[in-house]
Amino acid sequence: MERLKLVMIGNGMAGVRTLEELLKLAPGLYDITVFGAEPQPNYNRILLSPVLAGEQGFEDIILNDLDWYAKNGVRLQLGRKVVKIDRQARRVVADDGSQAPYDRLLIATGSSPFILPIPGNRLEGVIGYRDMADARMMMDTARTHRHAVVIGGGLLGLEAANGLKLRGMQTSVVHIGEWLLDRQLDRSAAALLQASLQARGLNLLLGRQTAELLDNGAGRVRAVKLADGQEIPADLVVMAAGIRPNIELAQSAGLACNRGIVVDDTLQTYDPRIYAIGECAAHRGVAYGLVAPLYEQARVCANHLAQLGFARYPGSVTATRLKVTGIELFSAGDFMGAPGTESIMLRDPLNGIYKKLVIEDDLLVGACLYGDTADSAWYLRLIHEKRHIGELRDALMFGELATRSQSAHSQPHEPTRQCA
Numbered sequence: 001m002e003r004l005k006l007v008m009i010g011n012g013m014a015g016v017r018t019l020e021e022l023l024k025l026a027p028g029l030y031d032i033t034v035f036g037a038e039p040q041p042n043y044n045r046i047l048l049s050p051v052l053a054g055e056q057g058f059e060d061i062i063l064n065d066l067d068w069y070a071k072n073g074v075r076l077q078l079g080r081k082v083v084k085i086d087r088q089a090r091r092v093v094a095d096d097g098s099q100a101p102y103d104r105l106l107i108a109t110g111s112s113p114f115i116l117p118i119p120g121n122r123l124e125g126v127i128g129y130r131d132m133a134d135a136r137m138m139m140d141t142a143r144t145h146r147h148a149v150v151i152g153g154g155l156l157g158l159e160a161a162n163g164l165k166l167r168g169m170q171t172s173v174v175h176i177g178e179w180l181l182d183r184q185l186d187r188s189a190a191a192l193l194q195a196s197l198q199a200r201g202l203n204l205l206l207g208r209q210t211a212e213l214l215d216n217g218a219g220r221v222r223a224v225k226l227a228d229g230q231e232i233p234a235d236l237v238v239m240a241a242g243i244r245p246n247i248e249l250a251q252s253a254g255l256a257c258n259r260g261i262v263v264d265d266t267l268q269t270y271d272p273r274i275y276a277i278g279e280c281a282a283h284r285g286v287a288y289g290l291v292a293p294l295y296e297q298a299r300v301c302a303n304h305l306a307q308l309g310f311a312r313y314p315g316s317v318t319a320t321r322l323k324v325t326g327i328e329l330f331s332a333g334d335f336m337g338a339p340g341t342e343s344i345m346l347r348d349p350l351n352g353i354y355k356k357l358v359i360e361d362d363l364l365v366g367a368c369l370y371g372d373t374a375d376s377a378w379y380l381r382l383i384h385e386k387r388h389i390g391e392l393r394d395a396l397m398f399g400e401l402a403t404r405s406q407s408a409h410s411q412p413h414e415p416t417r418q419c420a
Contacts, residue, residue: 003028005031005101005103006030006031007032008032008105008107009085009108010035010107010109011034011036011038011108012108013044013045013063013278015277015278016063017294017295018106019032021298021299021301021303025303026307029307032073035082036076036077038078038131040062040078040132041068043061044063045131047061048132049156049163052138052139052163052164054166058132077100080096082249083249084252084253085249085252085274087274090102092105104273104274104275106276107249107275108276109249109278109280111246111279111289113128113240114239114244115239116210116241119213121239123220124220125141125237126239128240129157130243134238138164141169142167145235146233147169147235148169149237150164150173150174151174151237151241152175152240152241152242154241155181157173157241158173161238162202162325164238170203170233172203172232173204174208174226175204177206178207179194180197181329184329184331185331185368186336186368189329189356189370192349193327196352200325205226210224210225210226212224212225213225213234213237243289246279250280255271257282258282259285260276260282261281262282264283265283265300267301267304267313275301275304277294277301278297283297283313283315286315290316290319292316301313317383319332328373329373330369331366331368332366332367334358335358335366335368337366341359342360343357344356344357344396351371352370352371353372354368354369355369356369357396362389362390363383363386363388363389367383378400
């Protein structure tokens, strides 16, 4: 019996996780072809920062080596970018002219760094931070140049800045927001992080806007000019000011797109033969960029590709667990605190610990942790399960073990409360 043909566009973490789940559920259902624009097999993009920092090598972050594809009968086309989806003929066409027919198509094209539309953004030495090629260029530049500027004070920006600093570059971070990691931390936690990073030698310029990148006269960047006229020396500029979903291919094929390729609760697009997953997909108006939601999507998508057809993806409670320059951070849910909520906070400056829990109607709805994230999984479970916390309330700040033993009164720090 002839197998169905599955083609996957993209060879990243979300797409390959879908294949792993599918091969468990229906190992003989499809002949599978994968097109990857990069020259290497699937790798852990999250670990590019430890590679940049010199803590790991590129070979250490490969998730699925070439043998894995061969053993599972997956036809891997590396270094080939799909440029056309012919929905009528049910085939895809790559940039080298090669084609592949499909019965089911999975689009997992991910996202690209947002390059600020400012003068000088195409100069040599101006890059995004997204893949192995970007990390290699940063490492090579650090060997021969001295000054780096990272535009964007989010997670990728701070990790890039830390890695470049460790490689000997004088590094500045320009961030338009009022505080660092303003999507993952509140102002208090960010202030602790800022002090720690400045103590390590990073130059942080907050609430500042980049206006122009200046040329050294030979086509390479020499400085970043801010909107207030200040110039920051720069032999290397890393754009880490956000990402944009790669939807151009889907748009050209006539698929509905809005903040990503529009998918339903089965990760199916408006074309029932085509699915989309990961950072390129928009589910109920949300495009997720964190690993946990993408892996949740992968399980559901694999269930339907396997023709089981019962799984549904309702969306994810967004949680971020990060390690920035060795500092543990965690946030989940409404950690900022909307009107009508109550915030319980614990501050321990001596040990560099800050905790904030947000409560509404006897439910934990948000958490922000800095320096001590041991109970992050428990807090996330409480938020996700919408469990009433009445009997846990007094010991909630001190973690799961404290609530079990009811020994919160013996703790040395008394949390403060405030209403939003």
